[in-house]
Amino acid sequence: MSTVPAATAATAPPGVRAPDPPRRGRRGPRRGAVKEALAAYGFLAPGLVLLGTFVFVPLAGAAALSLQRTNGFGDGVWVGLDNYARLFTDPVFWRATLNTVLFTLVVTPGSMALGLGAAVLLNSVLPARGLFRSVLILPMAVSGVATALVGVLVFDQNSGFANAVLRALGLPGVDWQSGGTAAFVTVVLVTLWWRTGFNMLIYLAGLQGIGRETLEAATLDGAGPWQRFRYVVVPMLGPSSFFLVVMNVIYSFQVFDIVFVLTGGGPRNATTVLVTYAYDNGFVTRDQGYAATIGVFLLVVSLAFTWLRWRTSRTKDLVG
Amino acid sequence: MSTAAPVRAHRRRRRDRWMPARLAAAVVVSLVTLFPLYWMVVVALTSRSELLGGTLRLVPRELTLDNFRRVLDAFPVAAWVGNSVAISLTVALLSVTVSMLAGYAFAQLRFPGSTALFLLTVATVMIPLQVIMVPLFRIVTSMGLFGSYWAVILPTAASGFGAFLARQFVLAIPRELIDAARVDGAGHLRIFRSIVLPLSRPLLAVLFFMTLLSSWNDLAWPLVALQDNALYTLPIGLLYLQGQLGSDYGGTMAFAIITVAPMVALFLVAQRYFVEGFARTGIR
Numbered sequence: 001m002s003t004v005p006a007a008t009a010a011t012a013p014p015g016v017r018a019p020d021p022p023r024r025g026r027r028g029p030r031r032g033a034v035k036e037a038l039a040a041y042g043f044l045a046p047g048l049v050l051l052g053t054f055v056f057v058p059l060a061g062a063a064a065l066s067l068q069r070t071n072g073f074g075d076g077v078w079v080g081l082d083n084y085a086r087l088f089t090d091p092v093f094w095r096a097t098l099n100t101v102l103f104t105l106v107v108t109p110g111s112m113a114l115g116l117g118a119a120v121l122l123n124s125v126l127p128a129r130g131l132f133r134s135v136l137i138l139p140m141a142v143s144g145v146a147t148a149l150v151g152v153l154v155f156d157q158n159s160g161f162a163n164a165v166l167r168a169l170g171l172p173g174v175d176w177q178s179g180g181t182a183a184f185v186t187v188v189l190v191t192l193w194w195r196t197g198f199n200m201l202i203y204l205a206g207l208q209g210i211g212r213e214t215l216e217a218a219t220l221d222g223a224g225p226w227q228r229f230r231y232v233v234v235p236m237l238g239p240s241s242f243f244l245v246v247m248n249v250i251y252s253f254q255v256f257d258i259v260f261v262l263t264g265g266g267p268r269n270a271t272t273v274l275v276t277y278a279y280d281n282g283f284v285t286r287d288q289g290y291a292a293t294i295g296v297f298l299l300v301v302s303l304a305f306t307w308l309r310w311r312t313s314r315t316k317d318l319v320g
Numbered sequence: 321m322s323t324a325a326p327v328r329a330h331r332r333r334r335r336d337r338w339m340p341a342r343l344a345a346a347v348v349v350s351l352v353t354l355f356p357l358y359w360m361v362v363v364a365l366t367s368r369s370e371l372l373g374g375t376l377r378l379v380p381r382e383l384t385l386d387n388f389r390r391v392l393d394a395f396p397v398a399a400w401v402g403n404s405v406a407i408s409l410t411v412a413l414l415s416v417t418v419s420m421l422a423g424y425a426f427a428q429l430r431f432p433g434s435t436a437l438f439l440l441t442v443a444t445v446m447i448p449l450q451v452i453m454v455p456l457f458r459i460v461t462s463m464g465l466f467g468s469y470w471a472v473i474l475p476t477a478a479s480g481f482g483a484f485l486a487r488q489f490v491l492a493i494p495r496e497l498i499d500a501a502r503v504d505g506a507g508h509l510r511i512f513r514s515i516v517l518p519l520s521r522p523l524l525a526v527l528f529f530m531t532l533l534s535s536w537n538d539l540a541w542p543l544v545a546l547q548d549n550a551l552y553t554l555p556i557g558l559l560y561l562q563g564q565l566g567s568d569y570g571g572t573m574a575f576a577i578i579t580v581a582p583m584v585a586l587f588l589v590a591q592r593y594f595v596e597g598f599a600r601t602g603i604r
Contacts, residue, residue: 037431039508044437047422050478054456055444061455118349126342134591135350138357141587143537145555146576149562150356153363153569161359193356205598254448257539261559275450283544288454295451302446 065292083293095269096277104252115199123207137197144257151190151262180270183263187271206240253302274298364573371570387574400557408535414477415531423486424512444480449540471545489523522597529594554579
């Protein structure tokens with residue numbers, strides 16, 4: 001029973017495969033068709049009303065706002081594409097874009113590799129395996145704010161634990177707050193701590209779908225542990241990996257909590273990402289038209305990425 | 321059979337040789353994962369003077385609950401806990417209901433526009449809150465929701481991801497069951513209530529728990545929508561408190577533990593169902 005959704009979830013990234021309504025072997029309009037459609041709209045109504053009111057209407061609002069010059073909460077002035085032109089000459093915007101891309105490129109493979117390693121480890125024969133699993137997914141229960149505040153504590157460059165350890169080892173302390181690169185590293189490290197459990201959980205579910213027989217057959221064919229991992233386990237985890245790439249990229253594009261609380265985007269915008277920059281413009285400097293422009297840019301990039309990912313994966317599915 | 325047995329025995333012997341190494345790796349990874357949480361507890365239980373003295377040890381010599389007392393005295397912690405409980409439970413219940421209803425329609429019913437509506441629903445996952453935050457704030461204000469729980473609840477109650485999961489799960493319910501019920505004259509609502517919902521229990525648990533967790537821990541939207549101190553949820557309260565306490569790490573960590581403990585406890589108790597449900601919902 002669970003194999004059907006597994007297969008569908010596996011090949012369909014969110015929002016790309018059209019739902020294929022069950023066919024009942026009849027063509028053309030059916031007698032119950034109108035009734036069924038009405039029932040369907042009834043079932044969908046609560047969700048569509050909520051999404052319409054609180055996502056799509058504001059989204060249209062944001063698109064409109066991105067074409068205005070605004071001042072506080074008053075009415076804006078239509079300025080066409082001025083805000084978009086401004087993006088090109090805004091060094092902070094480029095820094096935020098670079099940081100967002102960099103963060104995505106590090107966190108997505110990083111948390112997936114760590115999650116895969118942990119899943120393989122905790123899927124093997126091990127005493128107290130359940131306990132280890134519980135421990136590794138525990139960060140999922142902790143809020144981003146609390147996680148980031150512990151990060152503040154550990155990486156405080158004067159009194160933090162990280163520098164205390166480094167000094168005890170005879171090494172110089174690291175300027176975790178005043179150094180741009182070091183601050184970015186803390187954001188990545190804290191995020192990896194927070195996100196690895198989720199990746200492990202998905203990979204564990206995937207690993208449990210690989211039958212013992214498959215691995216034993218590979219062993220009989222003379223495959224060593226590494227070959228079994230590389231040529232049996234990893235390909236069979238393809239659907240999990242696909243799902244995780246999409247989820248991690250979406251998460252990374254939208255990373256807010258950790259950056260906002262841990263570094264606030266500093267020092268000197270070294271850790272500013274697109275969403276924190278949009279937030280700053282929208283609710284701190286109150287430059288709301290420009291904030292909306294940054295948001296629209298981010299959304300277009302997200303959609304482009306998902307479309308691309310879908311295209312490439314569909315080709316792969318057809319070939320494989 | 322006769323060939324499989326020796327192979328298995330052979331494998332088992334090899335595994336045993338590596339077991340200590342694997343166990344050591346698991347212990348190290350677990351310690352790294354637990355350390356930040358342990359540190360949080362240590363700092364929360366260390367007296368203020370010792371923290372200021374900078375003589376913090378890995379294993380503290382003296383434990384005190386002073387930080388907890390100070391925080392509980394100075395901030396409306398109980399009210400914030402109440403706000404978080406009310407908001408996250410309502411969001412979770414609403415969200416599960418809305419997602420299941422939509423999932424049933426997308427998976428089992430034929431209607432014009434189903435593809436487009438499904439794509440639109442799922443695409444909302446990709447819209448960062450910060451994109452729509454300013455207009456959303458205006459809408460919530462103009463609806464008169466500002467200053468109430470509903471300002472947080474309603475905008476976060478529908479989830480594209482939840483609807484997606486629900487559809488995947490409901491697709492797997494055998495059609496014969498549903499067709500049989502329809503032959504017996506059951507309407508869609510009846511089928512939904514007496515066939516789809518009971519068969520979806522593992523999914524309901526996952527959806528409820530996932531939404532509860534993310535609502536409890538949510539920062540960005542409540543930060544904008546809750547500007548009255550008395551309405552704060554725990555993460556917003558934590559951020560506010562940290563701003564007030566400044567370098568009083570002991571107090572901040574004491575409150576951080578209060579905000580985190582309920583979900584960590586729930587996670588430990590319920591995770592078996594959660595993890596099983598996760599595997600059975602087809603996310604893999």
